[in-house]
Amino acid sequence: xxxxxxxxxxxxxEESPPISEVGIWGWMRVHLFSGPVNxxxxxxxxxxxxxxxxxxxxxxxxxxWQADSLSACREIxxxxxxxxxxxxxxxxxxxxxxxxxFGFYPPELxxxxxxxxxxxxxxxxxxxxxxxxxxxxxxxxxxxxFVMPWLLWGGSTWLPLGALAGFVIGASAYRVVSxxxxxxxxxxxxxxxALLWWGLLMTPVAAALAGLADIGLEPVRSRNFGGFMLSxxxxxxxxxxxxxxGIVLALGRQSDLILVKSLCIGFIEFIRGVPLITLLFVAxxxxxIFMPPGTDFDIILRVMIMATLFASAYMAEVMRGxxxxxxxxxxxxxxSLGLDYWQAQRLVIMPQALKISIPGIVxxxxxxxxxxxxxxxxxxxxxxGLTVSIRANQEWNGIVWxxxxxxxxxxxxxxxxxxxxxxxxERKLRTDHQ
Amino acid sequence: MKWTMALAAGLAVTxxxxxxxxxxxxxxxxxxxxxxxxxxxxxxAPDANGVWQGFDVGMCRAVAAATLGDPMAVEFVPxxxxxxxxxxxSGEIDMLSRTTTWTYSxxxxxxxxxxGVNFYDGQGFIVKKALGVGSALELDxxxxxxxxxxxxxxxxxxxxxxxxxSYDPVPVETDSEAHQQFLANACDxxxxxxxxxxxxxxxxxxxxDYILLPEVISKEPLGPxxxxxxxxxxxxxxxxxxxxxxxxxxxxxADNVAEMAQGSDNPEVRRLLGxxxxxxxxxxxxxxxxxxxxxxxxxxxxxxxxxxxxxxxxGIERNLNAQWKDGGLQYxxxxx
Numbered sequence: 001x002x003x004x005x006x007x008x009x010x011x012x013x014e015e016s017p018p019i020s021e022v023g024i025w026g027w028m029r030v031h032l033f034s035g036p037v038n039x040x041x042x043x044x045x046x047x048x049x050x051x052x053x054x055x056x057x058x059x060x061x062x063x064x065w066q067a068d069s070l071s072a073c074r075e076i077x078x079x080x081x082x083x084x085x086x087x088x089x090x091x092x093x094x095x096x097x098x099x100x101x102f103g104f105y106p107p108e109l110x111x112x113x114x115x116x117x118x119x120x121x122x123x124x125x126x127x128x129x130x131x132x133x134x135x136x137x138x139x140x141x142x143x144x145x146f147v148m149p150w151l152l153w154g155g156s157t158w159l160p161l162g163a164l165a166g167f168v169i170g171a172s173a174y175r176v177v178s179x180x181x182x183x184x185x186x187x188x189x190x191x192x193x194a195l196l197w198w199g200l201l202m203t204p205v206a207a208a209l210a211g212l213a214d215i216g217l218e219p220v221r222s223r224n225f226g227g228f229m230l231s232x233x234x235x236x237x238x239x240x241x242x243x244x245x246g247i248v249l250a251l252g253r254q255s256d257l258i259l260v261k262s263l264c265i266g267f268i269e270f271i272r273g274v275p276l277i278t279l280l281f282v283a284x285x286x287x288x289i290f291m292p293p294g295t296d297f298d299i300i301l302r303v304m305i306m307a308t309l310f311a312s313a314y315m316a317e318v319m320r321g322x323x324x325x326x327x328x329x330x331x332x333x334x335x336s337l338g339l340d341y342w343q344a345q346r347l348v349i350m351p352q353a354l355k356i357s358i359p360g361i362v363x364x365x366x367x368x369x370x371x372x373x374x375x376x377x378x379x380x381x382x383x384x385g386l387t388v389s390i391r392a393n394q395e396w397n398g399i400v401w402x403x404x405x406x407x408x409x410x411x412x413x414x415x416x417x418x419x420x421x422x423x424x425x426e427r428k429l430r431t432d433h434q
Numbered sequence: 435m436k437w438t439m440a441l442a443a444g445l446a447v448t449x450x451x452x453x454x455x456x457x458x459x460x461x462x463x464x465x466x467x468x469x470x471x472x473x474x475x476x477x478x479a480p481d482a483n484g485v486w487q488g489f490d491v492g493m494c495r496a497v498a499a500a501t502l503g504d505p506m507a508v509e510f511v512p513x514x515x516x517x518x519x520x521x522x523x524s525g526e527i528d529m530l531s532r533t534t535t536w537t538y539s540x541x542x543x544x545x546x547x548x549x550g551v552n553f554y555d556g557q558g559f560i561v562k563k564a565l566g567v568g569s570a571l572e573l574d575x576x577x578x579x580x581x582x583x584x585x586x587x588x589x590x591x592x593x594x595x596x597x598x599x600s601y602d603p604v605p606v607e608t609d610s611e612a613h614q615q616f617l618a619n620a621c622d623x624x625x626x627x628x629x630x631x632x633x634x635x636x637x638x639x640x641x642x643d644y645i646l647l648p649e650v651i652s653k654e655p656l657g658p659x660x661x662x663x664x665x666x667x668x669x670x671x672x673x674x675x676x677x678x679x680x681x682x683x684x685x686x687x688a689d690n691v692a693e694m695a696q697g698s699d700n701p702e703v704r705r706l707l708g709x710x711x712x713x714x715x716x717x718x719x720x721x722x723x724x725x726x727x728x729x730x731x732x733x734x735x736x737x738x739x740x741x742x743x744x745x746x747x748x749g750i751e752r753n754l755n756a757q758w759k760d761g762g763l764q765y766x767x768x769x770x
Contacts, residue, residue, distance in 0.1 A: 074639060095482055104484035223509060224484075285517055288524030376472075379512040379521075381480075385472055389480050389512075391610065392473030393487075394747040398637035400610055 059088055067091030069395035092396050093406055099390070100383050100406065103226015109154075109218065113229050116151040119144060120236065128421065145240065152225075152233060154217035158206040166202065170194030222300040226381035228410050234300070235369040238307040242368070243361070245308065246315025251345065253320060264316070271313035276371055279306040284378035303375055311368045318364055322357035323349070355429045362422035366415045383407040456660075456667035457501060457718060460528055465507050468494035469527035472512040475633040476742035476750075477533050486510045489741040490531040492731040493552060493658050493675065497529060500674045500723040505730035519544050522661050529671055531658045533627075535585070549672035551657040552734075554754035554763055556650035557589050558628040560635060563643050565622055570649035574599040579612045579621040581605075586626050589652040609634070623647075627654055633748045670717050677724040680706060680766035681733035683757055688732035695725050706769045713769060734764065 019025055033039040063080070064087065067073040073089035081087065093100075102110060123144035126137035146160040173193035178186025210216070225233065252264035271279075283302040291297055326349060334344035354361075376385030387403045390396050460466050470478040470490055478488040486494075486508075495505040513521045513532060521527045523545050533555075534540075536548040559570050559578075567573060570593075580587050582605045594601050604621040606612040613634055616624040624631070628650060635644050658675065660668045681687070684703050686694050695707040704710035708721035715721070731737045738755065739745045756762025 070637065099480075099482065099484065104480065223511070281517075285520035285524060288526055289520070291524075377514060378517055379472055379514050381472065381512060385512070389473035392471075392475045392477075392479035393481060394475065394636075397475050397633065398613070400614065 059086065062087035062090070064088065065090045065094055068095065070398050088402050088405075089399055090402060092390065092399050092402050096386075096390050096396070096403075097406065100227045100386055100403075100410075102229050103381055103386070104224040105220060105226070105229065106224065109220060112151045112154070112217070112220075116148050117232070119147060119151075148236075150217065152220070153222070154219040156206060156210045156214070156216040158209045158216075159202075162202040162206045163198070166194045166197045169197050222298050225300055227386055228383050228407075230300070230375070230380065230382050231369070231372045231411075232414075234304055234307055234372045234375065237304045238311045238368055238372075239365050241308045242311035242315045242364075245312035247319055247350070249312060249316035250319035250323060253316065254323065268313045268316050271309055272317070276307075276310050276374055277377060279310055280374060280378050282306070299380065303378075303380065307368065307372065310371075311364065314364050315361065318357050318360035319353065321360060322353035322355075325356050326352055358422055358426055358429070362418055366418055369415060369418075370411060383410065456528055456664045457670060460501055464502065465509050466494065466498040466501065466529070467509045467511055467527045468497070469511050469513040469518055469521050469530040469532055470494065471532045472514060474533055474630070475637075476629070476746060476748045478510075478531075480510075487741070489553065489737060490533060490658075492737040492741060493531045494529070495730045496678060496727040497671055497674045499726035499730040500677075500719060501670060503720065503722075503726050505726070519546060522546060522659065525661075528667075529658055529660050533656045534659060536655045536657050536659075545662045546659045547662045547668050548657050548659045549668055550675045551655040551763075552675060553629070553656040555627045555629050555654035555656055556754075557586050557625060557652040557654065558631055558650050559623045559625050559647040560616070560631045560644055561623045561647060563645055567622075567647070570647045570651070571597060571599075573601065573623060573647075575601065576622040577602040577604055577620070579604045579606050579615050579624040581609070581612060581626060582607065584626075585652070590625050593651040625651075629742065629748075629750055632750050633742075636747050636749065666717070670719065673717065674723075674727050676766040677706060677727055677769070678734040678737065679757075679764050680769060681724070681728045682735040682764075683759065683766065686728055686733060687736055688729055691725055691728045695722070702769055 016022070017026075020029055032042040062077060064073045064076050067076055067089060068091055070089055070092075073087075073091055077087045098107075102113065105113060123141040126133040126135070126141050130138075143164070146164050150157065150160040170190040170193050174186045174190030176186075177189035249264050249268055252260045253268065255261045255264070280303060283306040284299065287297065287302055330348055330352065331344070334348040339347065373382055373384045376382050376388075379385070381389060384407065387407070390403060391399060468491075470486065470488075473479045474488075474490075476488055477490045478486060480486050491510070494508050494510070498508045499505040511521065511527050513527065513530070518530055518532055518534065519540075522530050530546075533553070534548075535555075536551060540546055541548055559573065561567050561573075567576075578590065578601050580590055580603050587603075590601070590603075604615060606615055609626070609630060612624050612626070615621055617638070624634075628646065631646055635641050635646065638644060658671060660671050680702075681691075684700065684706070686703065686707070691707070694703055695709060697709070698704055698707070701710065705713055706724050708714055708723070708725065712721070714723045717723075720726075732740070735752075735757075738752065742748050742750045743752065752760070752762060754763050756764065758765040
């Protein structure tokens with residue numbers, strides 16, 4: 001009897017893969033329990049994380065928001081947790097949170113820094129998301145540097161308008177003269193005209209206009225600036241100015257003109273060779289000794305200038321990296337198209353160099369923003385400086401973690417936002433083939 | 435747009451003052467610039483509304499009241515221990531009132547003039563009661579938290595060496611770090627100025643668990659200072675402080691100063707409060723300068739009690755800071 005082998009005549013229907021290979025179980029088997037060692041590690045880590053999370057939650061989730069002193073917090077905690085009275089004291093944030101945000105800025109004028117921040121977002125939008133916005137809006141953004149100080153410090157409306165007029169005068173002088181006798185003379189004439197206006201004419205003209213129509217905001221003194229607002233102000237100004245100054249320095253460093261080149265190298269290397277703290281001390285103490293007695297050179301302005309100089313030197317080096325990464329052919333290609341220096345920079349070199357430098361630039365921005373907390377060492381009351389002042393009150397003496405946690409959250413929000421935007425930008429600008 | 439103005443002012447070389455005295459400068463400005471610490475419990479700190487409070491702050495307000503007639507006409511400039519003397523020297527502040535120890539080298543070598551001692555402090559030790567120690571001489575072999583780079587560090591080493599004892603230092607950077615370390619049992623004792631130890635003890639969860647050892651191992655006379663060279667301004671600050679001390683001795687308080695100024699039988703009270711003689715005029719001040727200064731925050735004793743003494747949470751005893759009649763060192767020269 002011939003044995004007949006079994007021959008299947010129809011194709012079996014597709015089976016779903018075994019449960020141990022797909023879905024949550026499969027994922028866990030592959031990623032968490034792929035062997036005895038990894039399995040043990042997973043369990044141990046999960047336990048540690050769980051214990052940590054429970055501990056943290058029991059510290060954070062306590063009803064101490066209404067407490068008006070550390071001892072009141074301890075009363076509340078003792079009531080709900082007899083025996084071990086550990087927990088956060090959030091009353092300090094209720095009592096002093098606003099102060100950590102605004103410093104001693106007059107409460108009835110809080111709308112001004114808030115409006116300045118809102119306008120900053122509006123002004124940044126055409127820059128950050130340029131492909132969705134008409135480029136005409138960039139002119140609006142250019143006005144922001146004049147609006148922000150006016151909103152924050154107040155004073156006569158004519159001063160920011162006068163400062164703006166200086167740029168208009170300079171630009172018109174450049175146009176007229178460069179048409180007549182070349183762009184170099186135009187540049188010089190424009191700069192001279194603007195400086196003449198700012199140095200000699202602006203103040204009397206602004207005063208005269210103020211005499212005619214005295215419109216302005218109530219002035220707020222720098223001494224009242226503090227908290228996170230101070231950090232943001234210094235950070236935004238230094239970031240905003242350091243990028244253009246850094247680009248100019250980086251280009252100057254590559255220049256063929258020996259004077260420009262050595263000036264730029266000297267500046268960059270000097271600033272990079274000195275710690276920021278030293279520059280801040282120079283700003284806070286040394287500058288005042290050189291000034292004639294009685295002059296009041298605003299402390300925050302001094303700090304902003306120093307922070308900007310410091311950041312510019314680093315920015316110049318970041319940009320130099322981007323410029324160095326461009327092949328020589330790009331420069332030659334631009335030249336062969338008949339573009340002059342500035343056209344070549346604007347249309348060919350900078351777009352590529354900036355794209356390469358994005359991670360480095362944003363890195364510097366984030367570092368700079370966090371560096372602003374160093375101003376507490378020269379007695380400015382930024383959030384870190386304010387923690388000392390708050391602890392020096394009898395009600396809150398002894399509070400540490402709640403204050404630092406709150407400040408960390410503020411800084412994290414801003415820095416994480418910057419970091420996320422830079423990643424978005426890198427993805428968007430990626431033109432190579434993947 | 436204040437900063438362009440500030441820039442213009444900074445760039446334009448305007449050598450105006452220098453000849454006129456500090457008093458005229460302050461009067462012209464309408465405000466006293468007073469350097470205070472960024473925050474020392476009881477001595478100076480801004481409250482929730484941004485108004486500065488404390489013992490050192492009270493001194494600034496008294497001087498502002500004496501010179502300008504308004505105790506609130508003060509711009510408080512927070513200075514750190516690193517920037518305080520340069521701030522004084524550069525004219526950024528008119529006077530320094532910031533728990534600063536009067537020492538020989540600071541008075542002679544730096545361009546600073548101390549006008550008096552408003553708080554006699556001294557370095558001490560805090561320990562946990564459970565340690566069972568009653569005297570600093572029993573601390574042989576102990577671990578001690580100490581701030582690096584301070585005079586306290588040097589005093590501590592001197593004290594242990596001269597008593598033939600050894601200790602194990604735990605270096606810390608700030609007061610709050612020292613508190614955390616001490617509470618976490620990283621050190622048996624923490625050593626710094628007695629006023630700070632008292633303030634720290636008051637903030638612990640159960641103050642009775644901690645004791646301050648009786649030994650005081652250093653002299654820390656704290657006082658306000660002005661820039662060397664303007665003796666007239668120095669006189670004003672010195673005698674404003676003396677007026678507060680004398681007021682306590684003579685029984686003049688913030689509450690009864692107006693009444694006493696109306697009429698008192700005591701000739702020294704009459705001279706001090708300007709009812710008789712011309713003491714204010716001698717210093718280019720108004721006749722009621724002392725009345726204004728005392729109304730600002732009370733006499734020395736009231737200011738002490740309300741900020742760091744019995745009426746505050748810190749509760750520092752008067753001890754050396756009591757009036758000379760009560761066995762302390764506060765002694766105002768006669769107003770004559």
